[in-house]
Amino acid sequence: NAGVTQTPKFRILKIGQSMTLQCAQDMNHNYMYWYRQDPGMGLKLIYYSVGAGITDKGEVPNGYNVSRSTTEDFPLRLELAAPSQTSVYFCASSEPGQGTHEQYFGPGTRLTVT
Amino acid sequence: KQEVTQIPAALSVPEGENLVLNCSFTDSAIYNLQWFRQDPGKGLTSLLLIQSSQREQTSGRLNASLDKSSGRSTLYIAASQPGDSATYLCAVRYNQGGKLIFGQGTELSVKP
Numbered sequence: 143n144a145g146v147t148q149t150p151k152f153r154i155l156k157i158g159q160s161m162t163l164q165c166a167q168d169m170n171h172n173y174m175y176w177y178r179q180d181p182g183m184g185l186k187l188i189y190y191s192v193g194a195g196i197t198d199k200g201e202v203p204n205g206y207n208v209s210r211s212t213t214e215d216f217p218l219r220l221e222l223a224a225p226s227q228t229s230v231y232f233c234a235s236s237e238p239g240q241g242t243h244e245q246y247f248g249p250g251t252r253l254t255v256t
Numbered sequence: 257k258q259e260v261t262q263i264p265a266a267l268s269v270p271e272g273e274n275l276v277l278n279c280s281f282t283d284s285a286i287y288n289l290q291w292f293r294q295d296p297g298k299g300l301t302s303l304l305l306i307q308s309s310q311r312e313q314t315s316g317r318l319n320a321s322l323d324k325s326s327g328r329s330t331l332y333i334a335a336s337q338p339g340d341s342a343t344y345l346c347a348v349r350y351n352q353g354g355k356l357i358f359g360q361g362t363e364l365s366v367k368p
Contacts, residue, residue: 184345184358232299238353242288242307243288252297
């Protein structure tokens with residue numbers, strides 16, 4: 143049971159490039175989330191999904207896209223990377239049907255846009 | 257607006273001291289509250305989760321309490337150790353299908 147996994151761990155992008163951050167969970171959780179964390183700031187929700195085929199915007203969705211074709215995977219796409227997207231990105235999952243609805247986080251992807 | 261606040265933003269204590277971290281929330285009708293630990297450059301690790309019907313949860317040297325009427329939770333760390341140095345975040349969920357609302361965190365430093 144690996145929990146929530148994210149790849150890559152680190153990435154440097156040039157302005158205008160695109161990339162996909164990968165996230166997978168093996169806990170059969172329906173809910174999945176993408177957050178960004180800037181230095182000294184709290185976590186901000188980018189997008190979330192309550193099940194395969196269903197996604198919704200969080201607080202800061204501009205510049206990002208998501209898809210959820212399977213229960214296990216929730217990739218985050220950055221189109222036309224900008225320096226403002228330099229941040230640490232965390233994926234998380236949870237399952238409201240499992241009683242406590244505890245949320246689990248991946249190890250993060252550190253992205254720098256220059 | 258539903259907000260979660262953690263004070264202080266940073267705390268430094270000598271090793272062996274018992275300490276309390278505070279979390280307050282504006283709306284008392286919560287579903288549950290979760291405490292996380294984050295080491296520098298790492299992800300969030302869940303420490304304790306308290307359901308709205310519970311008053312406290314314990315794990316080892318950690319004890320989390322919940323007082324919904326006053327909109328507060330505390331994380332008590334007994335006999336602190338340098339390995340406890342990290343940022344501690346609390347997060348509140350307001351309904352079973354809702355999203356977590358995070359505080360800004362308290363950065364704890366335990367000096368040997």
